[in-house]
Amino acid sequence: MSRATSATIHLGALRHNLRRLRELAPGAKLMAVVKADGYGHGLERVARALGEADAFGVACIADGQRLRAAGVTRRIVVLSGIDEPADIAEMHRLDLDSAIHHDAQIDWLAADRDTRPLRVWLKLDSGMHRLGFAPSQARDAYARLRALPNVDPAIGLMTHFANSDVFDDPQTAAQLRVFEDAFDGVPGERALSNSAAVLGWPAARGQWIRPGGLLYGISVVEGRSGADDGFRPAMTLSSKLVAINRVARGETVGYAGAWTCPEDMPVGVAQIGYGDGYPRSAAAGTPVLVGGVRAPIVGRVSMDLITIDLRGVPAARIGDRVVLWGEGLPVEEVAAHAGTIGYELTCGMTRRVRFLEDER
Ligand SMILES: *Cc1c(COP(=O)(O)O)cnc(C)c1O
Numbered sequence: 001m002s003r004a005t006s007a008t009i010h011l012g013a014l015r016h017n018l019r020r021l022r023e024l025a026p027g028a029k030l031m032a033v034v035k036a037d038g039y040g041h042g043l044e045r046v047a048r049a050l051g052e053a054d055a056f057g058v059a060c061i062a063d064g065q066r067l068r069a070a071g072v073t074r075r076i077v078v079l080s081g082i083d084e085p086a087d088i089a090e091m092h093r094l095d096l097d098s099a100i101h102h103d104a105q106i107d108w109l110a111a112d113r114d115t116r117p118l119r120v121w122l123k124l125d126s127g128m129h130r131l132g133f134a135p136s137q138a139r140d141a142y143a144r145l146r147a148l149p150n151v152d153p154a155i156g157l158m159t160h161f162a163n164s165d166v167f168d169d170p171q172t173a174a175q176l177r178v179f180e181d182a183f184d185g186v187p188g189e190r191a192l193s194n195s196a197a198v199l200g201w202p203a204a205r206g207q208w209i210r211p212g213g214l215l216y217g218i219s220v221v222e223g224r225s226g227a228d229d230g231f232r233p234a235m236t237l238s239s240k241l242v243a244i245n246r247v248a249r250g251e252t253v254g255y256a257g258a259w260t261c262p263e264d265m266p267v268g269v270a271q272i273g274y275g276d277g278y279p280r281s282a283a284a285g286t287p288v289l290v291g292g293v294r295a296p297i298v299g300r301v302s303m304d305l306i307t308i309d310l311r312g313v314p315a316a317r318i319g320d321r322v323v324l325w326g327e328g329l330p331v332e333e334v335a336a337h338a339g340t341i342g343y344e345l346t347c348g349m350t351r352r353v354r355f356l357e358d359e360r
Contacts, residue, residue, distance in 0.1 A: 004240040005276050006354040008326070009041050013232035013360065014049040017215050020230050025198055025209045031077060031191060033212030034067075035059035040346040041216055041235055042355055044070040050215065055097075057210055061087060064096040077121060077156075080131060081105055088112050099123050099158065101131040106144050114150060121156035121191065124182055126175040128162040135182040142186055157183050158191040161204070165196035165220045172197065176204050196220055199229055218331060218342040225330035235346050236326025237278070237353075241290065241318050243269040244310060253307050254299025259284050267298065268308040270322040275303040277348040278324055279338040282306075286337035289323040290316050327360075 021030060032053035038046030047056060047067055055075035058064055064076045081098040082088055085108040091098050092114060100106060101123040109118065122142055125132030133141045145151045159179045163171040179192060190206025195214035197204045199221065213219065217226040217233040226233065247267045253259045261267070268290060274280040280301045287294045288306070290313045299307045310316045325331035331342040338345070349355075 002354065003352065004238075004242075004271050005352070006238060006356050007040075007349055008236045008238070008356045008358055009045055010232065010234050010236070010327075010360040011045075011049040011357055013217055013234040014041075014046060014215060015052075017217055017226075017231050017234065018050055018052060021198060021209065021211055021214055024229075025193070025202075025205050028205050028209045029054040029189075029207060031055040031057045031075075031208050031210045032215055033057040033079075033194075033210060035063065035079065035212065036347045039212060039216050039218070039343055040349050043067065045355075045357060046215075047072050054208075057212070061090050061094070061096065064094050065090075068094050075119070081120075081123075082108060084108070085112065088114065088118065091118055092116055097121060097156070099131075100141070100145065101125075101133065103133075103137075103141070106141065106148075109145075109148055109150060112150060117150055117152040119152045119154070119156075120145060121158050122188070124157070124159040124179055126159040126161075126178040126182070127171065128160055128175070130160070132159060135178050138182040139186065142183075142188075155188045156191060156208070157186065157188045157206075158210070161192070161194060161197050161201075164194060164201055164204075165222070167200040167221070172201055172204070176201070213343055216346060218346065220332075220341050220343065225332040227330060233326045233331065235331070237272075237324040237349070238326070239270050239272040239276075239322050239324065241268045241308075241316060241320045241322055242271050242305075244316060244318060245269070252299075255302060256300060259299040259307075266310040266314075266316070268295070268310045268313075268316055268322075270306050270308060271304065272306055272322070272324055273302045273304040275350060276353050277345070277350045278306065279334075279340065279345060279348070281340070282334065282338040286334055287329060289321075289329050291320040292323075292328065294329070 077097040097119040123132040163169040191208035192204045193209045195211040217231040219226045293313045325334045335342045
């Protein structure tokens with residue numbers, strides 16, 4: 001028998017989440033961010049479910065290639081754009097949009113012999129200091145692009161927020177002002193809002209929103225899960241119990257004896273570990289669902305297995321389904337126990353995890 005560990009992707013949840021985002025940002029076009037293999041949900045599968053998106057945002061040309069090969073005809077925006085001159089031909093071949101965040105990229109375009117117009121998005125660094133032109137250089141960059149015959153004159157304008165998940169953080173309002181000042185009077189469709197900004201910063205909605213996480217039902221707002229705002233988890237990671245052991249009071253469980261039984265108790269063993277992408281950093285107390293009932297893990301996460309305190313689940317039996325996150329257990333909550341965010345967990349599934357899909 002194959003290993004029980006599987007990630008089920010809920011296509012209905014993906015579609016629901018897209019509709020929910022449209023409800024929250026009426027009138028805005030939606031660029032569905034599907035980088036990192038659709039946040040670990042499977043790029044082609046996600047694109048198929050989100051066929052109603054107005055565009056897709058990817059991290060690299062290779063992802064654009066996969067989407068085109070899968071028959072996606074919508075606009076596809078490569079969020080960091082061309083990395084070298086040869087990428088321009090590839091962008092044309094695949095009909096991709098390129099973000100432009102650096103002078104070097106404009107130089108490559110200026111030197112390119114292909115006269116076909118490339119669609120571009122000018123990226124401003126409004127304060128995150130990762131990719132983008134400084135505010136003082138943004139107009140100049142726009143003018144340079146606009147003067148190039150091989151650049152489509154409908155240049156999009158974008159920036160990215162560093163702290164939009166903290167709704168009372170003044171940084172987002174400050175970044176928004178920097179963006180508005182830098183592009184005051186500059187024509188072009190604006191795209192600013194990641195998922196958290198769609199929730200918390202309605203003023204930042206331009207013509208486009210650019211969410212990733214919420215499409216998968218995942219929130220990065222601390223203490224909240226996507227469900228709190230009407231989203232549904234798009235991945236359920238599950239496995240099963242392969243052993244239930246009675247362990248005596250005072251005995252320790254797992255590597256390094258990191259957990260000591262306070263009494264004689266049942267300890268369940270489930271077939272999932274960091275070799276599957278379940279985080280080793282998940283501390284004792286991280287919840288799982290055993291047959292639908294919450295129970296905390298105890299001891300260290302191993303490569304293939306975890307151990308579970310079954311004192312609260314007396315009916316547990318070998319073979320019971322164990323849910324690590326998803327329906328009934330937000331990945332955001334598990335991530336908080338592991339000192340990370342939900343995105344990192346769904347992105348981290350390894351190749352031995354079986355991917356299934358359903359219409360839920
Ligand atoms: C990842 C990313 C997004 C989406 O962010 P979420 O928090 O997942 O909504 C949007 N824009 C850019 C440039 C990104 O890198």
